[in-house]
C-alpha cells in the first residue's frame with residue numbers, strides 16, 4: 001500500500017475497529033501469546049500511585065484503562081476512542097469489573113483533543129498512535145493538555161534489532177499473523193492493514209525525535225520482549 005493511501009485509510013481506521021471489535025480482545029490474547037497484558041502492566045508500573053487524572057487515547061476495549069484502574073485505585077481515567085463498537089465492549093467490561101466510578105469511556109479523537117490546556121496529569125496511548133492520521137499533531141495536543149511536568153506513556157509495536165529474532169518475527173508478523181487475524185475476525189484485510197501500519201511507523205530514536213518535535217521532554221524508549229514492542233515515556237514542559 002502506498003504511504004498516502006495508508007494515511008487516508010488511517011483517517012477511517014476506526015471503521016475497521018468497529019468491524020473487528022467482537023473478536024479484538026480474543027485475537028489480542030492469541031496473536032500476542034498473552035504477552036500484551038505484561039506490556040500494559042509494565043506501563044502501569046511507570047505511573048504514580050497518588051490521585052491523578054488520566055486520559056487514555058485510542059482506548060479501544062479499555063484494556064489499558066482497566067489495567068491502570070486496578071493498580072492505581074486513586075486514578076480517575078477517561079478513555080477516548082473513535083470506534084463506537086470498541087467503546088461499547090469496553091464499557092461492558094468496565095461495568096462488569098465494578099470500575100465505573102474510576103473509568104469513563106467515550107467517543108473522542110486522539111488527534112483533535114477537546115481537552116482544556118494543562119488539565120491532565122497523565123496521558124497513555126496503547127497501540128493506538130500508529131493508527132492516527134497525524135501522530136505529531138496528537139503528541140503536540142498531548143503536550144498542551146498535560147499539566148507542566150505531566151507524563152505521557154505510549155506503547156507501540158516496533159522491530160527487534162537482533163537479526164535472528166527479526167527474521168523469525170518477520171515471518172510471523174508478515175504472514176502468519178495477518179492470515180490468522182483476517183480468518184478469525186472474518187474481515188477481508190483488517191490484520192493485513194494493521195501489519196502495514198506497524199511497518200510504516202517510526203520506532204526507537206525516530207519516534208523519540210517525533211516526541212521531542214512535539215515539545216515533550218525527558219523522553220526515553222524501553223524495548224520490550226526483544227523489541228517487538230517499545231514503551232515510550234516523556235513529560236510536558238515545566239513552566
Ligand SMILES: C[S@@+](CC[C@H](N)C(=O)[O-])C[C@H]1O[C@@H](n2cnc3c(N)ncnc32)[C@H](O)[C@@H]1O
Nearest residue numbers: 014017058059060081082083109110126128131
Ligand atoms: C490497536 S487498537 C488499541 C486499543 C487499546 N488501546 C489496546 O491497547 O488494546 C487501536 C485503537 O485506535 C483507535 N483509533 C484510531 N484512530 C483514532 C483516533 N484518531 N482517535 C482515537 N482513537 C482512534 C481505533 O478505533 C482502535 O480502537
